[in-house]
Amino acid sequence: MGRRGVWLEVMQSSGNPKRDAFCVRSFQRCMALYGLEYCLLLRPSQEQRGPEEHHPRGIKAFGMKVSELEELAPHSLLLNLSYSVKPPLGNLFGRRLLCSLDPTEVLYWMDQMEMGQSSHDEFWSIGLCMDRIDTRLPKPVVPWKSYFPLVDTELLQPQPRPAGRPRFTTIGQWYWDGNIMIGGEWRDYSKQAAFAPYMDLPKQVTGATFELAMNLSEDDPERVRLRSLGWKVSVPHALTRTPAAYYRYLAGATAEFTAVKLEALMGSGWLSDRAAAFLSLGRPVVTEPTGAEQFLPEESGMLFVRDLEEAAEASRRVLSDWPALSNAARSTAVECFDSVRNLKLLLGDS
Secondary structure, eight states: OOOOOEEEEEEEOOSOHHHHHHHHHHHHHHHHHTTOEEEEEEEOOTTTOOSSOBOSTTSEEEESOHHHHHHHGGGSEEEEETTOSOTBTGGGSSEEEEEESOHHHHHHHHTTSOSSTTSOSEEEESOTTGGGOOTTSOOOSSOEEEOOOOBOTTTSOOOOOOSSSOEEEEEEOSOOOOOOEETTEEOOOSHHHHHGGGTTHHHHOTTSEEEEEEOOOTTOHHHHHHHHTTOEEEOHHHHOSSHHHHHHHHHTSSEEEOOOSSHHHHTOOOOOHHHHHHHHTTOOEEEOOOSGGGGSOSSOSEEEOSSHHHHHHHHHHHHHSHHHHHHHHHHHIIIIIBHHHHHHHHHTOO
């Protein structure tokens, strides 16, 4: 795009110098692998730090020096993902865009506390229906604009159909420790709760393997329960140690099947960046509707389902009509999710 891009990362110290050094090296390897310029700031540990602020001075820097960042920032634009860069560091930048990756949660918390609404010039969300989100939520306190999750469609090229037994996979966090009230009601917004209606899917579609790469400890009884219902349970950390390993895991699937925890209920129009990566690789996605489906092509490679019966029917369609769905998935990634297309929108480029 002809622009200079710097990855700005604020990492909180664990209090363990060896652990911090390991994390810094891992980050630096990823940056080097993809040829990315970066500024990594190591923030003091929980015990040593003060208020929830990011002060550039006095923080150990890796990559770009703090002095160079301070010189560059006033003439630069900050794409601040989920309020990960806070004042006064964020305020150094000449133009500040807050990019929300969790539409409902951010909308909820902005009504309760400071989430960047006081220090940004524009507010962008991957929720495509922010103007008509469920009325049980507080009204937005800022004007939201919408964009599709980004995927580099040049980096992630379509791959042939995997050999062997078909596999529907997904990656996620099984439990959720969030604690929000919507419409005066406390609910379980975890993946565990979202998947509950679909637990019999492996028994309904016996011609494929359904795999959950979920963050479950080895002794968690959920592993036994899920396997007894026909699900394969994998360890996500082992499959996604590097970006390349993550992409290989996605490409090894026939399609993704996943349930949506909070955004389907609220109708925010959310879509995941993981789904965008599946589509770019030519992998169909079976998931629940959030309102975003109205912004996609009629044949998008995404099959939206509301219950077990529809999920089973969609999964069978993937198995029988994979080439057409794969082509549609790739076309949708290029047409809707392509990173250059969406970055131009965010940056205001024509």
